[in-house]
Amino acid sequence: MTSANLPNLADLPRGRELPEARFRLGADDVRRYLEAVEDCSDAYGQGPEGPAWVPPLAVAALALRTILEQVELPAGALHAGQEVEFRHPVPVGASLRTRARVAQRSEMRGAVVSVIEFEVREDGSATPAVVGRATVIASHGEAPS
Amino acid sequence: MSVEGVPEVPPLSRQVTQEGIRRYAEASGDFNSIHVDEEYARATPFGGTIAHGMLVLAHLSEMMAAAFGLDWLAGGRLKVRFRAPARPGDTLTARAEPRRARQVDGERVFEYGIECSNQRGEALISGTAEVVVGRSR
Numbered sequence: 001m002t003s004a005n006l007p008n009l010a011d012l013p014r015g016r017e018l019p020e021a022r023f024r025l026g027a028d029d030v031r032r033y034l035e036a037v038e039d040c041s042d043a044y045g046q047g048p049e050g051p052a053w054v055p056p057l058a059v060a061a062l063a064l065r066t067i068l069e070q071v072e073l074p075a076g077a078l079h080a081g082q083e084v085e086f087r088h089p090v091p092v093g094a095s096l097r098t099r100a101r102v103a104q105r106s107e108m109r110g111a112v113v114s115v116i117e118f119e120v121r122e123d124g125s126a127t128p129a130v131v132g133r134a135t136v137i138a139s140h141g142e143a144p145s
Numbered sequence: 146m147s148v149e150g151v152p153e154v155p156p157l158s159r160q161v162t163q164e165g166i167r168r169y170a171e172a173s174g175d176f177n178s179i180h181v182d183e184e185y186a187r188a189t190p191f192g193g194t195i196a197h198g199m200l201v202l203a204h205l206s207e208m209m210a211a212a213f214g215l216d217w218l219a220g221g222r223l224k225v226r227f228r229a230p231a232r233p234g235d236t237l238t239a240r241a242e243p244r245r246a247r248q249v250d251g252e253r254v255f256e257y258g259i260e261c262s263n264q265r266g267e268a269l270i271s272g273t274a275e276v277v278v279g280r281s282r
Contacts, residue, residue, distance in 0.1 A: 029172070032168075032171065032172040033172040033173070035168060035172075036165065036168040036169040036171070036172040036173075036200070037169065037172075037200060037203040037204070037207065038159055038165070039203065039207040039210075041207050041210045041211040042211075043210035043211060043213075043214045043215065043217060043218065044210070044218075045215070053215075053218055055203070055206065055207075055210065056206065056210075056217070056218050056221060057199065057202060057203050057206040057223075058172075058203075060199070061173050061199040061203070062173065062174070064199070065173055065174045065175055069174075073177075076189070078227070079198040079199070079227055080226065080227055081225065081226045081227065082198070082199070082202060082223065082224075082225055082227070083222075083223065083224045083225075084222070084223050085221070085222045085223075086217065086218055086219065086220065086221040086222070087219070087220070088218075088219050089215060089218040089219055089281070090218075
């Protein structure tokens with residue numbers, strides 16, 4: 001799908017669900033993430049190829065990226081707020097799927113404030129590992145960056 | 146300020162560099178021009194590139210993970226506002242101020258006010274962090 005086919009986030013109404021998306025964070029992905037954020041904590045355990053657990057904010061960040069790839073973000077869109085709850089650790093290499101919806105939408109001084117509620121589950125898990133809400137502010141009708 | 150029953154969390158400092166921002170773009174897949182295209186970013190109201198908000202937030206999460214280990218992965222919560230951008234050349238400091246301890250459904254929860262500020266003391270991210278202790282055991 002080209003970006004021209006994607007719905008603009010600012011146009012999505014409250015309650016709109018985004019298609020389920022899947023992603024996986026393998027040992028190389030986790031190593032790249034830890035190097036990028038310079039995280040040298042030993043909180044993520046030790047597995048055969050590096051950390052045993054995915055840093056929980058990496059799960060949230062990659063989920064959010066996967067979700068936002070399904071919409072067009074207007075130029076100048078700002079990530080204004082973030083809530084995230086880590087409910088259980090995610091093992092490195094796990095297959096993950098996201099569900100997301102527009103939980104709130106409001107307009108303020110020509111800008112649209114959208115709150116995207118999301119959850120991330122491991123395949124086969126009955127309960128989410130990570131849940132969150134991202135607040136994005138976008139100007140109506142601006143061309144994408 | 147110490148609060149009885151709530152452990153102190155050591156602060157953490159990190160430098161923001163354009164190279165670090167580029168590495169984060171590759172790790173996260175977020176290549177928004179405001180982060181990685183210096184010419185584009187100069188023409189925006191920011192006047193230059195800025196770090197991804199989730200990159201700055203990662204320092205706060207790392208600080209809590211270093212303090213609480215697996216409990217953070219199994220029962221951590223963050224609620225923050227992104228107040229101002231972090232720019233290449235900034236020195237960031239993540240801090241947590243103990244607020245209170247409470248019992249929720251039989252679980253012990255520690256609450257902190259958290260902030261990530263730059264070298265001028267400007268708050269770039271502020272909010273709260275909570276951790277449920279003992280859930281990972």
